Amino acid sequence: MEALVRRLHAYSPARAADVLQISTANIFSAVEYQRGDILIETGAPLEHVFIISSGWAIRYRTLSDGRRQIVNVMLPGDCFDLQALAAHQSDHSVEAITPLRILRAKAAAFRDLMHQNGRLAAAFWWTAIQEESILREQIVRVGRRSGRERIAHLLLEFQRRLQVIGAIKPEDDVVPMPLTRDMLADMLGLSRVHTTRSLGALKLIGLIRTTANGVEILKRHKLAAMAQFDPTYLHLPNAASG
Amino acid sequence: MEALVRRLHAYSPARAADVLQISTANIFSAVEYQRGDILIETGAPLEHVFIISSGWAIRYRTLSDGRRQIVNVMLPGDCFDLQALAAHQSDHSVEAITPLRILRAKAAAFRDLMHQNGRLAAAFWWTAIQEESILREQIVRVGRRSGRERIAHLLLEFQRRLQVIGAIKPEDDVVPMPLTRDMLADMLGLSRVHTTRSLGALKLIGLIRTTANGVEILKRHKLAAMAQFDPTYLHLPNAASG
DNA sequence: CGCAGCCTTGATCGTTCTCAACTAAGGTGG
């Protein structure tokens, strides 16, 4: 909840205040998952709406021959599946990739709450808009960028999103990276081998450095330039730009 | 409007009925565009919400070195940019690729209408959900499918979406194709040359045939099998399956 | 007739994939 409030605060302090009312609504219950747990299975009925309190999760789709595409990565403060309000069946799976703490509400109860409180609905509408915008940028990333550009671009996105929720400091250039090479590859539409090599290439030209459980961005501006990273799509305040 | 009503009717007759009330709300005005007209420019303020009456449009993002990625194709009955309700600046462009007739409303007026009518809001919420689902499938298509699979998959998506709005009959296997090879390439994350060749390969194995202004699907089931086309993501009634 | 826009084809180049072997780290049981 704290992460979501920070996210909304960056966008609009008024909306952050509204969303705090959720705490008193009593429709959310806390649930915990371990790394590797499946929260939602493809084809399963959609019954709940989730807010991530802490930890990372991935949303992905698997083809019948084993190919997998991770559609997006969900960080603390992210909400899903607001689709449960309209769709009845999940068309993808969600998996915890770190220990995960979430808040969960029945879709019907959440829908009622939105109906009662227009300002709250607007706040969640904004989160859906931002998520969709991130999805669009993922399409551009996978469709029109090279392997190295994809990695650089994704790293910079993670950095911004983590900054906004206060998970890392604005001047901190170390981005936590709980995704394995396989996950990173499935996120970026590459093979594991090529992902390793593209990462290696970025290291070789001195733009990044990998640490035990993260990636350090050494030359933020050069990295942003080579990846043509334009953070407009995140719809964050300009303060976080540059 | 008729196309949108048909779309909603396929999903939920009740919602289709609700959306008809928009006609009486007097907040929409009709606007026409020619092929090539830009409806929304990247970076421009978002002031309107649109519903396509007839014609096709594309939403795309251009990188500074000229690479372009079409994020999605919008058909009659599709709504955009509902983001205008929350975001203030467009992060992509929208262009008419055929003569286009649309209904346009000021974002503020549309927002008021949604507040007044919860059932109407639910109907548009569903359209946003479906659009997001199509975006996710586009990520899978571009990230994890081969050139031929991408074309086959996109064709089958178009066919379904056009069937739902009554633009083509359920048993009709000729899909109109106003996208040029360049547009198709930018949609699928391929080069124009490779798009031509992948199309040629599908023709060669007898799965499709190109006509003057469309593509005829000759073996729907084989095409669906090779592209692993699973229409669940379109959230349409099962009647349209198979 | 000549131009413009779109499509196609050929040839070559390069990025990315696949297959395969090997290394490193962590966990477990004897």
Next chain:
DNA sequence: CCACCTTAGTTGAGAACGATCAAGGCTGCG
């Protein structure tokens, strides 16, 4: 404490897919 196993990451070599460059064809239109 060590042998063994599993999981994740790396590296090499060769093949395949798709990009790029370049030329030519088709069609509609002024």
